[in-house]
Structure formats: structure tokens, C-alpha cells
Amino acid sequence: MLNNFFQYTEIKTKITSTFTFALTLAFLLYWDQKMDWKRTLVFFLAMLLFDLTTTAINNYIDSKDNGQTLAFKRKTSLAVIFVLFALSTVLGLYLAYLSDLVILLAGAVCFACGVFYTYGPIPISRQPLGEVFSGFFYGFMIPFILVYLNTPKGTYLWYELSSKSVSVEIMFIPFLILILLSLIPFATTANIMLANNICDLEKDITVKRYTLPFYIGKAALPLFAGLYGITYLATIVMVVLGIFPVISLLALITLIPVIRNIRIFFKKQIKEETFICSIKNFMWIMGANTVLLAIGSYLK
Numbered sequence: 001m002l003n004n005f006f007q008y009t010e011i012k013t014k015i016t017s018t019f020t021f022a023l024t025l026a027f028l029l030y031w032d033q034k035m036d037w038k039r040t041l042v043f044f045l046a047m048l049l050f051d052l053t054t055t056a057i058n059n060y061i062d063s064k065d066n067g068q069t070l071a072f073k074r075k076t077s078l079a080v081i082f083v084l085f086a087l088s089t090v091l092g093l094y095l096a097y098l099s100d101l102v103i104l105l106a107g108a109v110c111f112a113c114g115v116f117y118t119y120g121p122i123p124i125s126r127q128p129l130g131e132v133f134s135g136f137f138y139g140f141m142i143p144f145i146l147v148y149l150n151t152p153k154g155t156y157l158w159y160e161l162s163s164k165s166v167s168v169e170i171m172f173i174p175f176l177i178l179i180l181l182s183l184i185p186f187a188t189t190a191n192i193m194l195a196n197n198i199c200d201l202e203k204d205i206t207v208k209r210y211t212l213p214f215y216i217g218k219a220a221l222p223l224f225a226g227l228y229g230i231t232y233l234a235t236i237v238m239v240v241l242g243i244f245p246v247i248s249l250l251a252l253i254t255l256i257p258v259i260r261n262i263r264i265f266f267k268k269q270i271k272e273e274t275f276i277c278s279i280k281n282f283m284w285i286m287g288a289n290t291v292l293l294a295i296g297s298y299l300k
Helices: 002-009 011-030 037-066 074-098 101-116 130-149 172-199 201-206 212-240 246-267 276-299
Strands: 157-161 166-170
Touching (some): 002 011, 011 130, 011 172, 011 276, 037 074, 037 101, 101 157, 172 201, 172 212, 212 246, 246 276
16 A cells, blocks of 8 residues: 555655755755754655645546556545645645745745646646746745745845735845755756656657647757756855855766766667666755765864
């Protein structure tokens, strides 16, 4: 039963959310930020459960089109979705209760995107926006929510509500730092989606799913390589600006296996054989930056 659940929710793919969470946590520790561990734990559980929910919804909906066999009977599969969704919703609302309106709105946007990624009249997964949406929500929203929960109010943004108006003020420098940090998980996560869509291009067309590779054609491969370049550029810039420790430059060593995997993927784009290259590159880049940040926080 448990194995079926892990298969249905594709537990192995949750590296995207958990690694991004870990990178952001290491970033906060490096900056000696006092942590609210209760809110952090609630967010992690809500994030993980909803990540499982979106995958279950995706597999449930897709099984109608591609004849995919689900790990459970359809009624049981649907029940699993409702249970996961309910649990993640309760935790999300509790987190909003522990924090403020910003977290409530951010969570609502994430929930809406997760549901409508596959469900609805025009699912996001059937448009050339999957890479952008996955990169944004996994790469930016997770770091934003985590740092917002663990920094004093007004660090990243300030808002005021009245009966007549809503005032919002964004702190430019902290937000710019957050964007630089987010470039790493954004690009590596988007590349997992891009590699998947490149490999599935012909199959997707048969079910009228027109993803980004359908529109940009051969440019998809240079984009795949270029996104990895952005992560290394972001790391260098953050070290130069003092956002990351100097030891983070050791992450550049991962260029060796990353370039090797890019070349393998360039030779052939077969789901069963070379899609794994995007997963390996994600783990190399995210793992190196996370570990080196953690070491940097210890050496300070």
C-alpha cells in the first residue's frame, strides 16, 4: 500500500521542493537569521503534502488521456487526492494563522497554480508555460515564503490595510538578493520540466499538449544548457556581492559533471535513457550550493 502511494505521488520527484527548502534554510543560517522552527516545520509539511497532491492530480488526469495505469483504483486514487489536499489546506491555513495575510495570499496562489497545472479547461501543462511556472513556484515562492516566515516584518515587504486602500512597499535590496538566490532553484527546476517536455514532444503532440519545445524547436537544447549557465553566474555574483561565502565558488567544480550530462542529453533525448541527466544536474548544482552554504555558516 505504501509503495503504491509513493508510486502514485512520485515521491522521488520531491527533490525539487525539498532541495529548494534546504538551500533557503542554509541561506538563512549563513545570515545568522533567528529561526521560527514551528512555522518552518508547518510550512515544510504543508509544502511537501501539497507537492504530493499536485503530482497525484497530474497522474489522475493524465491517466484519462494516455491510458496510464494508476497505482490504485480510480475511486481510491481520487480519495488520496482529497485527503492530501485537505491536510495541506489545513496546514496552510494554520500557517497563515501563525503569520499574516501575505502568507495566506502566497499560499492561495501556490494552491491555485498546483490545481490548475493539470486540471481545468486550459491546463498549464498543455501550454508553453510549464517551465516558467514550475521554476517560479518551486524556485521563487518556496524561498520567499521561508525567508518571510523567518525574518522580521518589513524585511522584504511591508503592507498596510484600511477600509479605503491597500498600501504595499517592497524593499528593493532584500528582494534583489532573494531573486539572485532563487535563480539557482528556478533554472534547475525549469530544466527538469524542459528536459521532460523535450523527451515527450512527439507523444505530447498526439494528445494535443503543445509545450515550450513545440514552439521553439531546436532552440530548446541551447536553452537547456543556458539555464545551467545562469545558476553558475548567479553563484559568482552572490559571492562577489558578499551574499554567499567565498567557499561557494567551489560549486563551480560541478561544471565538470554538469557539462558531461548536457553533452549526453544533446546526443539523444530519450525519456528512459537521458532525462535522468536533468535530475543529476539538479542534484549536483543544488546539492553543492546547499552544502557549501552550510559549511560557510559554520566557518563564520
